[in-house]
Amino acid sequence: MNIMKKYLFVFGRNPDVSLAEAISYFVARNLIYKIELVVEELAIISLDETFFKGKKIISQLGGTVKIGEILSEGDYSDLIPYMGSSSKIKYAVSSYGNPEYTLEFEDYLKSWFKSERIKAQKKKGNLDRLMPKDISSDLIEYLVFGKHIARSVAVSKPAKYKQRDLKRPENDFLKNTSIRLSKMLINLSQVKKKELLLDPFAGTGVILQEAMLSKINVIGVDIDNKTVHSAIKNCGWIKKEYNLKTNFKLIHDDSSNLAKYIESNSIDAVATEPYMGPYLENMITHNAALITSKKLEKMYFSVLSAISKVLKRNAKVVIIVPNFRTKKDGRVTFNFNALLDKLNFEIINLDKSVKFPLVYADSDSKIERQIYVISKK
Numbered sequence: 001m002n003i004m005k006k007y008l009f010v011f012g013r014n015p016d017v018s019l020a021e022a023i024s025y026f027v028a029r030n031l032i033y034k035i036e037l038v039v040e041e042l043a044i045i046s047l048d049e050t051f052f053k054g055k056k057i058i059s060q061l062g063g064t065v066k067i068g069e070i071l072s073e074g075d076y077s078d079l080i081p082y083m084g085s086s087s088k089i090k091y092a093v094s095s096y097g098n099p100e101y102t103l104e105f106e107d108y109l110k111s112w113f114k115s116e117r118i119k120a121q122k123k124k125g126n127l128d129r130l131m132p133k134d135i136s137s138d139l140i141e142y143l144v145f146g147k148h149i150a151r152s153v154a155v156s157k158p159a160k161y162k163q164r165d166l167k168r169p170e171n172d173f174l175k176n177t178s179i180r181l182s183k184m185l186i187n188l189s190q191v192k193k194k195e196l197l198l199d200p201f202a203g204t205g206v207i208l209q210e211a212m213l214s215k216i217n218v219i220g221v222d223i224d225n226k227t228v229h230s231a232i233k234n235c236g237w238i239k240k241e242y243n244l245k246t247n248f249k250l251i252h253d254d255s256s257n258l259a260k261y262i263e264s265n266s267i268d269a270v271a272t273e274p275y276m277g278p279y280l281e282n283m284i285t286h287n288a289a290l291i292t293s294k295k296l297e298k299m300y301f302s303v304l305s306a307i308s309k310v311l312k313r314n315a316k317v318v319i320i321v322p323n324f325r326t327k328k329d330g331r332v333t334f335n336f337n338a339l340l341d342k343l344n345f346e347i348i349n350l351d352k353s354v355k356f357p358l359v360y361a362d363s364d365s366k367i368e369r370q371i372y373v374i375s376k377k
């Protein structure tokens with residue numbers, strides 16, 4: 001029998017991508033889920049409590065910053081906010097909704113701790129929402145969202161990402177996909193442990209390394225010889241550093257030729273941030289964007305047609321397509337849907353609350369990244 005329990009997911013930037021990532025993660029692992037409510041960067045999701053491992057989930061998701069278990073959905077007058085045995089605790093309340101409701105709940109907490117003779121010290125500061133880096137392991141964090149009260153059970157560890165970025169032997173920050181985005185792309189592909197994932201634009205291999213950490217075998221291709229050597233060094237390093245048994249292989253060539261090196265029907269998933277034209281210092285002009293887009297369209301066509309030969313049936317391809325921002329809030333991209341039609345690919349349907357492509361961008365991004373999840377028809 002399933003014991004469904006409600007959890008509050010707090011997402012970071014680009015919350016719709018984070019939600020799609022979380023759903024893909026559950027689907028890949030056959031975890032039963034139900035999206036109860038989504039409001040901006042927050043979602044209430046029911047999951048089977050028996051299989052819920054908050055800390056593991058959050059370490060594998062790139063877009064979720066906190067997970068809380070819902071303690072109350074309205075009347076909290078009988079709520080027992082702390083079940084531990086300590087008589088001295090530290091706590092904080094992060095408000096994601098009505099400040100008055102939050103203050104009322106804080107009063108409830110204070111009187112409850114007093115009545116139970118628990119010395120409860122509230123974390124000082126003028127933050128109404130704690131950032132993951134401010135949450136130490138001995139702190140109990142309550143989350144207030146509308147009339148929901150939750151308690152954090154897992155928070156992301158951005159310092160670990162930073163440490164990995166610093167310790168990785170070879171970096172090229174103009175080419176690297178961020179760890180956060182890499183994880184999102186990997187999860188969107190629904191790849192499972194021990195399967196084989198391809199990144200046809202491997203760069204220095206951040207996507208490959210993050211996949212290896214999740215026990216996935218990887219193949220990368222890159223057109224640049226020096227970059228391939230960097231990726232080999234980086235993948236070797238992560239394997240040793242984290243004592244991994246996963247395999248990696250790097251190929252130096254144009255990805256349009258990848259079917260020469262990779263067996264047909266052998267790839268379980270593709271996750272990639274392709275080359276998106278020359279580095280842009282400033283916003284691109286409309287004409288330059290049209291020229292770059294045209295060139296990229298050709299490259300996407302030949303690489304996707306090569307990928308199509310090596311994919312297993314139903315394998316998913318997660319691929320970013322650039323949408324160039326030009327002056328006066330213009331946008332230039334190429335007709336990716338027409339290209340998919342020609343190559344016999346289709347966009348997948350994940351869940352009714354998700355529609356691809358999803359846009360991954362900041363307000364000042366020169367390129368909006370459109371994330372597509374596709375598979376062969």
Ligand SMILES: C[S@@+](CC[C@H](N)C(=O)[O-])C[C@H]1O[C@@H](n2cnc3c(N)ncnc32)[C@H](O)[C@@H]1O
Nearest residue numbers: 176177201202203206207222223224254255275
């Ligand atoms: C945005 S970077 C990829 C970053 C990478 N996904 C990561 O995880 O860090 C794009 C890479 O594509 C490579 N590239 C460009 N055109 C290519 C082609 N036709 N075939 C293979 N690689 C290509 C570039 O050398 C560059 O390293």
